[in-house]
Amino acid sequence: MNWNSAADFFAMGGYGTYVWGSYAVALACMAVEPILVVRRHQRARRELQGASR
Amino acid sequence: MSTNLRLFRFASPAAFYPLAGRLVPWFAAVAAILAAIALYLGMLRAPTDATQGDAYRIIFIHVPAAWMSMMLYVVMAFWAAIGWAFNARLGSIVARAIAPTGAMFTFLALWTGALWGKPTWGAWWVWDARLTSELILLFLYAGYIALVSAIDDTRRADRAGALLAIVGSVNVPIIYFSVIWWNTLHQGASVSVTAAPKMASVMLLAMLLMTLAFWAYAFAVIFVRTRAIALERDNHAAWAADAVARAPMRQGASS
Numbered sequence: 689m690n691w692n693s694a695a696d697f698f699a700m701g702g703y704g705t706y707v708w709g710s711y712a713v714a715l716a717c718m719a720v721e722p723i724l725v726v727r728r729h730q731r732a733r734r735e736l737q738g739a740s741r
Numbered sequence: 742m743s744t745n746l747r748l749f750r751f752a753s754p755a756a757f758y759p760l761a762g763r764l765v766p767w768f769a770a771v772a773a774i775l776a777a778i779a780l781y782l783g784m785l786r787a788p789t790d791a792t793q794g795d796a797y798r799i800i801f802i803h804v805p806a807a808w809m810s811m812m813l814y815v816v817m818a819f820w821a822a823i824g825w826a827f828n829a830r831l832g833s834i835v836a837r838a839i840a841p842t843g844a845m846f847t848f849l850a851l852w853t854g855a856l857w858g859k860p861t862w863g864a865w866w867v868w869d870a871r872l873t874s875e876l877i878l879l880f881l882y883a884g885y886i887a888l889v890s891a892i893d894d895t896r897r898a899d900r901a902g903a904l905l906a907i908v909g910s911v912n913v914p915i916i917y918f919s920v921i922w923w924n925t926l927h928q929g930a931s932v933s934v935t936a937a938p939k940m941a942s943v944m945l946l947a948m949l950l951m952t953l954a955f956w957a958y959a960f961a962v963i964f965v966r967t968r969a970i971a972l973e974r975d976n977h978a979a980w981a982a983d984a985v986a987r988a989p990m991r992q993g994a995s996s
């Protein structure tokens with residue numbers, strides 16, 4: 689383990705903005721995309737169910 | 742003969758739909774577990790780099806995202822070509838399902854590259870061969886998506902998209918070899934098949950695990966999108982109505 693404290697970890701040796709800016713956007717993209725595809729799939733299912741009734 | 746039949750059974754959207762549905766939760770779980778291990782190794786266990794400080798930790802998403810952006814393009818062009826050459830509808834559907842995820846990884850590679858470039862090179866962006874060819878990859882994905890959605894006749898759109906995808910795939914080796922062919926600001930490959938990796942083994946392990954996590958993520962998301970597109974296209978087909986009626990929401994338990 690190379691961090692002495694949580695503050696140390698979040699500072700990333702002075703590169704916090706760059707490192708966390710990268711990880712935050714990656715996390716956001718990979719959280720939003722699954723939500724969007726699941727919604728698209730559910731919409732397609734709903735339309736089929738509506739059509740069959 | 743019977744093996745042939747078995748091999749191509751899942752080439753039909755009707756057969757692939759429940760199979761993909763069963764696989765998605767497994768891929769999602771594998772992605773989450775591997776990403777957690779990779780983050781633990783990369784952020785907590787890997788030592789600080791001697792020259793780049795902790796800014797180098799961007800590598801654990803930058804390189805996997807860049808690899809995915811190129812691999813997914815090749816896979817997309819491959820399935821688009823299969824869909825075109827053999828008139829295999831599922832191939833074209835999968836190609837379309839890959840494009841947004843590939844574009845997302847390309848964007849991530851560029852974004853994390855900018856955030857890495859600023860502290861190490863002093864510039865968010867430079868027009869060097871590696872960065873420019875990766876930007877062209879993003880435009881190729883965007884062009885493919887725009888083209889297939891602009892043509893109303895679905896199969897015609899598939900064929901036009903396949904042509905664009907195949908021609909555009911010439912860009913992938915250009916990205917890969919750009920750091921060798923031209924003098925670039927971008928550093929050379931950290932990992933290659935022919936030479937020992939130029940990094941500590943814990944860093945390498947974190948990066949490879951993150952790559953596998955991204956692969957699993959891509960499979961999960963692309964399979965859900967494939968299912969969605971298959972239903973949208975075949976919304977008058979009996980199999981689609983059956984599939985929806987048989988599995989009320991969530992899973993695809995059946996045979």
